[in-house]
Amino acid sequence: MNASKNITQKDIKKCLQIIGKLKKYYSDRIVGQSALQTSLLITIMANGHILLESVPGLAKTTAAKVITNAVNGKFSRIQCTPDLLPSDIIGTQIFNYSTNTFETKTGPIFANFFLLDEINRSSAKTQSATLEAMQERQVTIDGVSYKLPDIFVVIATQNPIETEGTYILADAQLDRFLIKEIIDYPTIQEEIEILNRFENKVFDDNKAVLKLSDLDFLQKITEKVYIDDSIKKYISQLMLATRQPYNYIDRNLADYIEMGSSTRGAIAFMQCSKALALINGRDHVIPEDIKAIRYSVLRHRISLNFSAVADGVSVEQIIDAIFGAIPTP
Numbered sequence: 001m002n003a004s005k006n007i008t009q010k011d012i013k014k015c016l017q018i019i020g021k022l023k024k025y026y027s028d029r030i031v032g033q034s035a036l037q038t039s040l041l042i043t044i045m046a047n048g049h050i051l052l053e054s055v056p057g058l059a060k061t062t063a064a065k066v067i068t069n070a071v072n073g074k075f076s077r078i079q080c081t082p083d084l085l086p087s088d089i090i091g092t093q094i095f096n097y098s099t100n101t102f103e104t105k106t107g108p109i110f111a112n113f114f115l116l117d118e119i120n121r122s123s124a125k126t127q128s129a130t131l132e133a134m135q136e137r138q139v140t141i142d143g144v145s146y147k148l149p150d151i152f153v154v155i156a157t158q159n160p161i162e163t164e165g166t167y168i169l170a171d172a173q174l175d176r177f178l179i180k181e182i183i184d185y186p187t188i189q190e191e192i193e194i195l196n197r198f199e200n201k202v203f204d205d206n207k208a209v210l211k212l213s214d215l216d217f218l219q220k221i222t223e224k225v226y227i228d229d230s231i232k233k234y235i236s237q238l239m240l241a242t243r244q245p246y247n248y249i250d251r252n253l254a255d256y257i258e259m260g261s262s263t264r265g266a267i268a269f270m271q272c273s274k275a276l277a278l279i280n281g282r283d284h285v286i287p288e289d290i291k292a293i294r295y296s297v298l299r300h301r302i303s304l305n306f307s308a309v310a311d312g313v314s315v316e317q318i319i320d321a322i323f324g325a326i327p328t329p
Contacts, residue, residue, distance in 0.1 A: 006224040007283040015221050015278055018214045025070040025209050029202050030063055032190040038279070039181040039296055040067055040155075044215055045222045045275035048178025048268070049134050049154040051119075051300060056159060060183065062203075064115045064155045071215055072208035073112035073151065080122035086129035090139040091146075104141055109133055112151045112212060119156040120169060127169060130154070131176050151212050151219075171303055175264045178272065179293075180300035218278075225274035226284040230329040234287060235269045241322045242302055248325040253318060256308035261301040268297045287328045294319050 019041065026037050036052070040063065043050040052060050061077065068075035078089060091107035108114065109130070116122075116130060133139050134154050138147045156177070158169070174180070186194060241248040242260030273289040280289075299315050308315075 007221060007226075011221050012278070012281060012283060015218055016281055018210060018218055019279055021209045022067070022070055026063070026066055029066050029197070030059055031193045031197065032186050033059060033063065033183065036060075036063055036181055036183055038276075039179050041279060042272050042275040042293070042296075043179055044151075044153055045218050045278065046178060046268075046271035047219050047222075048271065049156070049176065051174070051177040051180040052155065052157045052183060053160050053180065054157070054183035055185075060155070060157050061115060061117065064113050068113045069206045070208060071112075071151075071210045071212050073212055074110075074149070075113050075115070076108035076111035077115040077117060078108055079117045080119050080126070082121060082123055084122045084126050086126050089126065089130055090133060091141050093142045102142070104144070104146075106141070106146060107139075109139065110146075110148060112149050112153065114152070114154050116154060116156040118159055120158045124170075127173060131173050134176055151215050171259065174300045175262055177300060178268050179296045181296055182299070222271075222275050222278055225277050225282075227270055227274060228285070228329075231273075231285055231287060231290065232270070234326065234329045235266050235290065237326050238269075238290075238322060239263070239266045241326055242298070245318075245322070249318075249321040253313070253321050256304050256311075256313050257302060257318060258305045259303040261298060265297060265301045268301075269293070272297055291323060291328075294323055 022041065023037065026040075030037070036059075039050060044067070054060065064077075065075055067073075078084070087107070089107045089109050091105050091110070093102045094105050095101075096103050119127065119130070122130075129139075133148065137152060138145050140146075239261050242257070242265070245254035245257045245260070248254075269290055270285075272293045273285045276289045276293060277283070277285045295316055298319050302315050302318060304313065304315055304318065307313075308318075
């Protein structure tokens, strides 16, 4: 496999230094949650957005703030409710009586890291406005377009337990998220360490260790990471297997799949695998990178029917079956 000719050893060294500082800053403040750390890193490096699913109180907001503080970025948070309007997020025109003119007031979405807490509690209209901003990286207020920051990451959360007063995200909207990560409860030892760190006020130290320009550098180098045609073909075969499961996996499992992944899934695999390769100090993607991110990339892109829920079949089981059916290059 030929490595990228555009990335020097000096570039890789600088990337690893930046990644190392981010990891240390995160680990000094957040206990455990290593999967969340990796997923956030990949999301930032691949210039995407992330959906987090967990019950409340498992450090989702804290993790977002920690990453923001590490690079001295701007952080915004919106608690989603059914009466939240698109203008509450993207901004609106306000009449200034002193000047007798309308002025544009931009919303909280104009941040480097924007946390949408419990996105499934906002109405479909508000969800659409937010996801449009994620895709276009700009918003339109009264016919005028406003560009969002170059480093712009949406971190949306949803609570899988409560369904009353919620609006389920459509599959097409879920697809806009590069990654979906599921966060679980900490172990006993981890929870004890959380209490100790909280008691020792570790969050009082918010001094940045990096700049936003460092994240921009990471993104530019990530784009240059080499991915061989054989791995692109591997990704495409995996996508086809999600769409035509009866040709690849056991019929009993295939019966549970309602809809397979779109082409966005293939693009996400390419972008995320490049980021993971760089995190591991490589300038090229290997098949193991694809396998390592399979759940994060596909769990929200494969739709299962009600029979799967009734029979206790998880999307992760389906993903494993698909990966087991496609030969590794």
